[in-house]
Amino acid sequence: MRSFAHFNAATVDEAVSVLRRYGGKATVIAGGTDVLGRMKDEILPAYPEALVNIKTIPGLDFIDEIDGVIIIGALTRLEDIALNRAVQASCPALAEAARRTASTHLREMGTIGGNICQDVRCWYYRNPDNRFSCLKKGGGRCYAINGDNRYHSIFGGSVDQGCYAVHVSDMAPALVALDAAIKTSRREVRAEEFFKVGMLRTTILDDDEIVTEIKIPKPVGWSAFFKFALRKAIDFPIVNCAAMMALAEGKVTEARICLNAVHGTPYRARKAEEVMIGVSINEDTAEAAGSAAISAAIPLTKNGYMVQIAKTMVKRAILACNCPDKL
Amino acid sequence: MAVAAKPGYSCPYCATSFNTVDDLKDHVLKVHGTEALPRPEGYVKLTVNGQAWELEVAPNWTLFYLLHDQLGYTGAKTFCDRGACGSCTVIIDGRPVLSCMTLAIECDGKNIETAEGIAAAKHPLIEAYVKHHAMQCGYCTPGFVVTAKALLDRNPDPTVEEIKEALAGNLCRCGTYPQHPIAIIEAAKKVLAARSENTPA
Ligand SMILES: Cc1cc2nc3c(=O)[nH]c(=O)nc-3n(C[C@@H](O)[C@@H](O)[C@H](O)COP(=O)(O)OP(=O)(O)OC[C@H]3O[C@@H](n4cnc5c(N)ncnc54)[C@H](O)[C@@H]3O)c2cc1C
Numbered sequence: 133m134r135s136f137a138h139f140n141a142a143t144v145d146e147a148v149s150v151l152r153r154y155g156g157k158a159t160v161i162a163g164g165t166d167v168l169g170r171m172k173d174e175i176l177p178a179y180p181e182a183l184v185n186i187k188t189i190p191g192l193d194f195i196d197e198i199d200g201v202i203i204i205g206a207l208t209r210l211e212d213i214a215l216n217r218a219v220q221a222s223c224p225a226l227a228e229a230a231r232r233t234a235s236t237h238l239r240e241m242g243t244i245g246g247n248i249c250q251d252v253r254c255w256y257y258r259n260p261d262n263r264f265s266c267l268k269k270g271g272g273r274c275y276a277i278n279g280d281n282r283y284h285s286i287f288g289g290s291v292d293q294g295c296y297a298v299h300v301s302d303m304a305p306a307l308v309a310l311d312a313a314i315k316t317s318r319r320e321v322r323a324e325e326f327f328k329v330g331m332l333r334t335t336i337l338d339d340d341e342i343v344t345e346i347k348i349p350k351p352v353g354w355s356a357f358f359k360f361a362l363r364k365a366i367d368f369p370i371v372n373c374a375a376m377m378a379l380a381e382g383k384v385t386e387a388r389i390c391l392n393a394v395h396g397t398p399y400r401a402r403k404a405e406e407v408m409i410g411v412s413i414n415e416d417t418a419e420a421a422g423s424a425a426i427s428a429a430i431p432l433t434k435n436g437y438m439v440q441i442a443k444t445m446v447k448r449a450i451l452a453c454n455c456p457d458k459l
Numbered sequence: 460m461a462v463a464a465k466p467g468y469s470c471p472y473c474a475t476s477f478n479t480v481d482d483l484k485d486h487v488l489k490v491h492g493t494e495a496l497p498r499p500e501g502y503v504k505l506t507v508n509g510q511a512w513e514l515e516v517a518p519n520w521t522l523f524y525l526l527h528d529q530l531g532y533t534g535a536k537t538f539c540d541r542g543a544c545g546s547c548t549v550i551i552d553g554r555p556v557l558s559c560m561t562l563a564i565e566c567d568g569k570n571i572e573t574a575e576g577i578a579a580a581k582h583p584l585i586e587a588y589v590k591h592h593a594m595q596c597g598y599c600t601p602g603f604v605v606t607a608k609a610l611l612d613r614n615p616d617p618t619v620e621e622i623k624e625a626l627a628g629n630l631c632r633c634g635t636y637p638q639h640p641i642a643i644i645e646a647a648k649k650v651l652a653a654r655s656e657n658t659p660a
Pocket residue numbers: 159160161162163164165166167168169186206207210232233234235238241242243244245246247248249250251300301302303337341342343344366367368369541542543
């Protein structure tokens with residue numbers, strides 16, 4: 133790994149001020165599990181000149197519950213989220229997403245802030261020494277579109293088209309389904325908006341902005357998370373899905389369903405949500421919602437198999453939300 | 460991991476390169492007349508298996524490089540060097556973590572335990588691993604043992620499922636997986652027995 137300057141930030145303001153002074157040439161490091169991999173392989177044309185360690189900022193590693201609202205500090209490790217009683221009781225989708233991420237070691241290191249800000253895993257993009265200078269790195273073409281795209285987007289290119297890399301976070305779809313808000317050093321945005329950016333970035337964060345807290349409003353219903361991966365541990369999702377369903381008299385009154393690893397941003401399955409409103413949760417309705425979720429799929433040459441998996445993930449997540457007594 | 464022979468610190472205002480953080484700091488103060496960049500780090504105080512160290516480390520040293528190549532704690536091994544195999548596991552403040560994905564410079568004030576410490580303390584895990592021969596080539600074994608030690612510290616009576624879950628991040632190319640829960644359950648019993656002996660009735 134090549135060298136860089138290193139700063140231990142003592143406060144959020146200090147982190148922001150160092151980032152601002154480096155104007156895009158410095159990178160935040162939290163658990164480091166994503167950023168150090170990127171640096172060791174030198175995948176990007178530009179190597180960071182400085183790392184700003186935010187683990188030294190006190191008060192960002194906590195889980196609080198206030199009147200049913202769960203607030204999680206950006207530095208909270210995924211293992212702590214997975215094992216937290218309050219999270220398990222009111223936001224099972226989030227606890228399960230954390231539990232299914234990577235491996236014990238990576239969950240003991242990886243933070244929720246880092247998880248939602250992690251970079252894509254497209255294997256052309258991640259190839260060492262910037263071997264493929266693709267569109268996402270400011271190069272001329274996408275190598276996946278005519279290459280091996282078995283783990284790429286089944287819902288078309290990113291917002292400004294062109295890049296087919298998927299967002300692989302396991303926590304992100306759970307946060308979108310639970311309608312969480314992401315608080316940064318300068319604003320608060322809803323989880324869904326946080327990821328809506330063009331292909332050159334993975335979040336709306338400015339160069340000198342950091343995530344400080346994640347707020348989950350009191351859930352309106354039971355939630356569930358499902359992940360399909362080739363291996364049980366240390367494996368990114370092929371497809372994952374989180375859902376939350378509010379029920380009244382056996383009928384769904386509110387539905388939020390979010391897939392991930394299928395598109396450049398977490399993919400809200402709105403058509404599936406529409407199917408579920410006003411009906412009860414059963415095999416047939418969940419099946420119909422699964423089909424609706426993938427109605428807009430346009431798979432690439434090698435990832436057609438993901439479409440059926442996405443449908444099944446949606447179906448399973450919906451069925452698992454049928455627990456009216458648990459909340 | 461290769462360590463750059465000459466660390467370069469470049470100025471955020473004019474991109475001039477410097478060899479040391481101190482040179483960069485002087486430059487920023489004198490040439491640009493700004494406030495100093497906050498505390499560039501370099502010195503760390505940490506404890507490894509009970510022994511205190513005060514060291515100057517380069518920003519790009521991983522904890523693995525510091526322990527293995529600089530301090531001679533060669534128990535931890537690197538296999539993937541990318542966070543995907545667990546063979547470099549050490550315990551930091553009670554958590555089993557990957558030393559290949561941890562920067563040494565960020566370990567100030569940390570309490571670190573390695574396979575050497577576990578062996579020196581004659582932890583029952585060592586004997587159980589030998590007895591059940593939970594290894595073939597042995598390369599991954601320290602990573603498994605350290606992970607198992609962290610598990611037993613928190614959960615002295617784990618089920619086979621809990622053991623499998625805790626070890627899910629440790630890869631073994633020789634495929635010794637079935638032996639680990641056997642060895643760990645046996646060690647757990649000894650740890651529990653030793654504890655109840657030490658607690659006055
Ligand atoms: C082998 C392996 C397997 C993995 N498997 C999975 C998996 O199954 N599912 C999954 O979701 N992920 C997986 N990951 C990705 C893993 O890195 C994340 O899960 C982890 O949570 C990232 O957190 P971190 O704190 O280590 O992030 P870092 O590496 O510290 O940071 C990641 C990125 O976010 C930025 N960042 C971090 N914190 C903040 C903040 N507070 N504000 C602004 N920016 C910030 C950093 O600048 C960096 O760009 C895996 C990683 C590895 C190496």
